[in-house]
Amino acid sequence: MRLLLKHIFRNINENKIRGFLIIFSLAISSFVLYINFVTKDEIVDQYESLMTDIFNGYEINVVSESVDASIEKDVINKIKEHDLVTDTIPIHSEFCAYIDEDSMTAQLYSTDLKKLNDAELIETNIQELKAEEIVISHSFSSEYDYEKGDTLELVTNEGVSTYKIVDVANNYGLFTEFENVNTFVTKEKSLAETNLLLVQAKENDIGDLLTEFKEEYDDDDLAVVSAVDRTYMESNVFMLEQALIIVLIITALLNILIISSNAKAILISRRSSMGTFRSLGATSGQIAFVLSLENIIYGAIGGAAGVVLIVFGKNILMSFILQGVLGINKSANVALEPLYLLITVIFAVVVQIISVVPQIRKMANEPIKGLILGYARQEKSRFILKTVLGIALLVISLFLWNINTFYSLVYAILALLSAIAGGMLILPLITYCLSFFIEKIGQFISKVFKLATKNICTSESTANNIRLSALSITLVLLLVITTLSIQNIFSNISKYLDADYQIYGITQKEKEYDDLADVKGVKDISFASQIWDEFKVNGEKYNFILASFDKEELGVVNEIGDISKLKSGEAMIDSFYAVSMGVEIGDFLTIENTDFKSKSNKIEVKIVGTLDTKSYTAQRNVLVITPEQFKKEVRDYPSVIYVYCDQNANYEQVKRDLYTELTGENVVVQSVDDYFAHQEQSIVSIISILWVFLGLAVFVAIIGIVNNQIINFVQRKREFAVLNSIAMSKSQISLMVFFEVAISFFIGVMSGLVLSLWASKLMEKLMESLGLFVEFTFKWETIIILLLILFALLLLTALIPIRKIFNMKIINEIKYE
Amino acid sequence: MNTVIKVSNLHKTFKNGETEVHVLKGLDFNVEAGEFISIMGPSGCGKSTLLYLLGGLDYPTKGQIFINGEDLNKKKDRELSHMRRSDIGFVFQFYNLVHNLSVYENIALPLVMGGVSTSSFKNRIYEILDIVGLSDKKDNLPSQLSGGQQQRVAIARAVIVNPSIILADEPVGNLDSKNGQDVMKLFYEINQRYKISIVQVTHDPDMALYGSRLIRIKDGIIEKTEDIESRIIL
Incomplete structure (x- = not known):
């Protein structure tokens, strides 16, 4: 051994x-x-x-549900005196508007700055604030160019307030640079005005304490959250x-x-x-x-x-x-x-x-x-076997794609793998057929070209090169097509979303926002109600969007049934999601969620129709009930307000006015274009990670191709030497090798292109099975440019054998022949 | 004397597409224990094919081969492998040494294949290294040896399992005459010392004279069998 x-x-x-x-x-x-x-x-x-x-x-936050309400003193004291509580910090938190070129909602904490410092929730050089003094975050300071000593205007419920910036808090604690650029601290208010209580407990006690406080205090007035x-x-x-x-x-x-x-x-x-x-x-x-x-x-x-x-x-x-x-x-x-x-x-x-x-x-x-x-x-029987197996696998991939109407991930993966494996296996046949035709054309070009085509079918290294190039091209194109197609999600959704702004973070009923329609430049507003959360449906957990509609809108389209005829207690479900959930028309569903307005935290609906919601959400996990039932049993305030502007409106001013109008609420006013840009960016981040890995894999493939070129030369150098000694010049041999490389990569690239188109269709299905509906489109201009670049790169590898041919010592190679 | 090889009505046909080549056309002969047979004939007459058939490396189209009384046709691949590592030693024209194993390791290789501990055969390996005259080269790689030395290693490897037969395919075909003669002398010495039967295929009449009997093959049949009267005796 x-x-x-x-x-x-x-x-x-x-x-x-x-x-x-x-x-x-x-x-x-x-x-x-x-x-x-x-x-x-x-x-x-x-x-x-x-x-x-x-x-x-200070992980347990006790918050008053209404922005105007506060936490009762008794409750604050009771919490403070609890055995497991080590400290509490009372805060009066209000939302105000920072109006500038880039307006936003800001969070104003009125609290004891020394206590925040002692609790290591902030790092500032001062301990006490006077009236109209403010501490800003480091990120706000750098993003909006404010410094110590500057004045800052914020729009509160009481009107425009001017503050003097007395310090810029370090990037630490509550001012850590993470989604909280907009937090400010001002002088504390009375305990009676506390609407946010930060509760500290020992690490091991947090879970128990949170459960206990939730049971004791979480009600219509107070929320206890981690x-x-x-x-x-x-x-x-x-x-x-x-x-x-x-x-x-x-x-x-x-x-x-x-x-x-x-x-x-x-x-x-x-x-x-x-x-x-x-x-x-x-x-x-x-x-x-x-x-x-x-x-x-x-x-x-x-x-x-x-x-x-x-x-x-x-x-x-x-x-x-x-x-x-x-x-x-x-x-x-x-x-x-x-x-x-x-x-x-x-x-x-x-x-x-x-x-x-x-x-x-x-x-x-x-x-x-x-x-x-x-x-x-003898490889002939294997050639036939491979070809038959390859065709069989391609047929299997077609079959699996065709029957996979129930969005099985296993079927989708098998179909994709079968296609790629089948494509690789039939490459020798494609090589044989294409080189046959190229040879026929070649006789009109030159004898060297014709000779090159003859070598394509017989060389193992060439076959390897074709395989590697075809697979690399397939994967690169598959990724490019997928990336480009993902943008279709947004263009699809944007077709149905013609609003200019959307406002989210809403906490009040629709009627409270009627005034927004009167803002200068606003033509109209509309409301959408939905919750995207985990629900228990007939006892099983599902993560989906529970929405309310009274007509086809925002990309929600009828398939079987009509949303406008939906009655309270009835629901329509996306046809894809119905399959993956195992739900059919006529089924009764009991949907549970602790945030439901109904006392039982449950609603009951009968499925009466199906929808196509791929233009509403790429995940299609949507269940629609009537607005009446939604308001009565689920939530009585909307989730999004859509704002439609006049054609001639000053859009930036509209945004500023909306923020001013919404002062006191933790809302975000976002243009629809910004929303799509943000969504696309998040997808691009994920895809860029994908690119890193595939880049590495393709790099290995290119090294493999270069390696093959060297091996190919070593295996054939005696043949080249003999050709050189009897008939051909080194230039002619080099030209022959160049033609061989060019033809083989042409075959690889074309095969990769065809295979990637089919693989894209299968990837589309695979993504659907993952719950992401992307309509694949082929942007030919980009694809062709990319192919030409890749082909040119592959051709460069021909320089390796050509250089070696010119440096070859003929006598050394043929003396053992 | 025991018959170590018995060949009866041996045929071998190769197919090449539509064409059939009948290489061996009904050979019959025996090899007795301790005999040194030389097989001669022109290129393509089937000498090497015969040797591969005798070693169970290939299968006859028709006929039988008995090695120590056992019919090769009735043996499974596993049994043939066992026979090759215990009863038969091979020596090839191009030595077929494993290039990245040392002389010592190449000689020990058949023992490893047989699952035998090489340390228990240490003395035997040294004895054979001494016989082939390569004791001082035991740690060298084949690439560090001359052709003649490499062939001696191949012979030592064939002898290590103490087989009853050594089959040698043109063992000196790749060597100059001096090295060729040295290798043949070694075969002769092994034949005499260990009484191992040797069947060598050669096209060199001088090398054939190291054997005790000569079988001439032409066009797939035995043209002539003769005892070598002018055998080189060392």
């Missing part, structure tokens, strides 16, 4: 370049897998830790998780191809040794064992390299992801989980073994004589 291990390690050492490619590919796969394992927990942990730092133990809500962030990372799974599948697929082509070359170089082993009495099982052991070692080294990559790269990548998801510049500190590390190493071994099993089986069962004498086995 020691001797065999020695032999294996020496083999690995001899195949440095190919071995490096294999190990690098495996390391990337392992890295991606580990990132898949830890991303969700890391983001949620970072969010939790950030919020914990911000609130520094400032550190893991579930909020857990539901927000769903899309990123899905994207990372797709990256993992694509990376593993590409790696399997790269590894199999490299491992094939390594194994072919081992044929003679294996022949010797066989002649010395090794059974085919022993040969398979030796080769498998070698590849298990490759896998283990690749996995170990992955662990190194994980150790050094995990925090860098995770910081990038945190920046994209949370929008914070915070160094990630991803834990090294031994179990996950072990799984990633095992994963690398499995990927390696999957990649080489066909070749090992082939070699182990090859006739000994062929192994010893170096006869290649």
Whole structure:
């Protein structure tokens, strides 16, 4: 065994370049897998830790439900005296408007600044504030260019107030640069005006205390909430998780191809040794064992390299992801989980073994004589087998796509994988057919061109190049088409959303906002009511949008039934979501949510029709009830106000006036264009992460192609030397090689293009199965430019063999012929 | 004397597309224990094919081969492998050494294949290294040896399991005459010392003279079998 291990390690050492490619590919796969394992927990942990730092133990917030109301003194004292409570900070919080070019709602905390300082919730140089003095945050200071000594105007319920900025708080505690640019502190008010009580408890007691306070104080007047809500962030990372799974599948697929082509070359170089082993009495099982052991070692080294990559790269990548998801510049500190590390190493071994099993089986069962004498086995039967299998897989992918009307993720993934595998398997047939036609055309071009086409079908390295280029092009185009198509979500939704501004953060009934229609420049306003939350439906948990409509609007379209005829107690559901929820017309649903207005926290509805809501939300997880039932049993205030402006209105002034009008409420007035830009940006962040991984994978593929070019030259240099000695000049041989490379990459690029179009259709279905409806469109101009660039890059690799041909010493190569 | 190889009505046909090539056309011969047989014939007459068939590396189209009384046709791949690592030693024209194993390790390789601990065979390996004259090269890699030395390693490897037969395919075909003669002398010495039967395929009449019997093959049949009267005796 020691001797065999020695032999294996020496083999690995001899195949440095190919071995490096294999190990690098495996390391990337392992890295991606580990990132898949830890991303969700890391983001949620970072969010939790950030919020914990911000609130520094004052995690329980008791808030009065109405902006005008305050918390009773008795309640404040009772909470303060509770055994588990270590401290409380009473605050009068009000929302005011900061009116400028970039208007916004600001949060004004009137509280004891010394207490905030002592509680380490703020870091300022002063301890006490006088009337009309204010402390601003560091981020507000830098973003709006305010300094100590400046005056700041805020619009409160009492009118415009002018404050003198006496200090700029450090980026710390409640003023940490995270969604709280707009918090200010002013002089404290009387205890009777307290409407926000920050409660501190010992770390271990927070959970119990929160539950107790919720039971005791959470009612129509008061809300008891935790400032550190893991579930909020857990539901927000769903899309990123899905994207990372797709990256993992694509990376593993590409790696399997790269590894199999490299491992094939390594194994072919081992044929003679294996022949010797066989002649010395090794059974085919022993040969398979030796080769498998070698590849298990490759896998283990690749996995170990992955662990190194994980150790050094995990925090860098995770910081990038945190920046994209949370929008914070915070160094990630991803834990090294031994179990996950072990799984990633095992994963690398499995990927390696999957990649080489066909070749090992082939070699182990090859006739000994062929192994010893170096006869290649007849590949014709395998060509036919591969072609038949490839066509079968493509048909299977078509079949799965066709029958997958119930949005099965498994079917969608299988269809995509079948298509890519099938496409790769029929490449030899495509190569054969295309090179046949090109050869026919070639005879009118030049004899060198014709000779080049003849070589395309016979060279193993060329076949590898075609495979690698086709797969790389497929994946790159698939990603480009997906990225470009995602923008369709917004253009689709924007077709139905013709408002100029939307206002959210609403807490009062519709009639309270009627005055907004009178703001100068506002033509009309409309309300939308929806809750996107986790609901219990007939006892099962689902995450969806419960909305109210009385007609088709905002992209909600009738399929079966008519929204305008919906009665109280009836509901219509998106047809896709009905399938994934297992709901049919006629079913009765009991929907539960603790935030419902009804005393029982339940509503009961009968499904009477289906909707198409893909233009309302790309996730299509929508259930619609009547506005009457919504107001009566779910929530009596709207979630969004849409504002339609006059054509000639001064849009910026309208925004300022809306903020002024809404003073006292924690609302955001956002232009619809800004909303779409923000949404697109969040998707782009996720896609950019995807690009990083695919970029690495394509980089490996290009190294593989370069490597193939070198191997191809080494294998054929005697042939080139003979051609040079009998008929062709080095220039002609170089031209022949250039034509070969150009034709093979042309075939690869065209095959990749066709395959990517089909794969895009399958990706569309896969994304639908993930609950994301994206209408795929093909922007040909971009695709063609990209293809031309990639083709040109691939052509550059022809320089390697051409340079070597010109440097070739003919006599050295032919003297053994 | 025991018959170690018995060949009966041996046929071998190769198919190449539509074409069939009948390489061996009904060979019959025996090899007795301790015999040193030289097989000669022109290129393409089927000499090497015969050798591969004798070693169970290939299958006959028709006919039988008995090694130590056992019919190769009735043996499964696993049993043939077992036979190769215990009863048969191979020596090839191009040595077929494992390039990244040392001389010592190459010789020990058949033992490893048989699942035997190489340390228990240490003395035997040193004894054979001494016989082939490579004791001082035991840690060298094949690339650090001359052709003749590499072929000696191949012979040592064939002998290590103490087989009853050594099959040698053009063992000196790749060597100059001096090295060729040295290798043939080694075969002769092994044949004499260990009484191992040797079947060598050669196209060199001088090298054939190291054997005790000569089988001439032409066009797939045995043209002539003769005892070598002018055998080189060392």
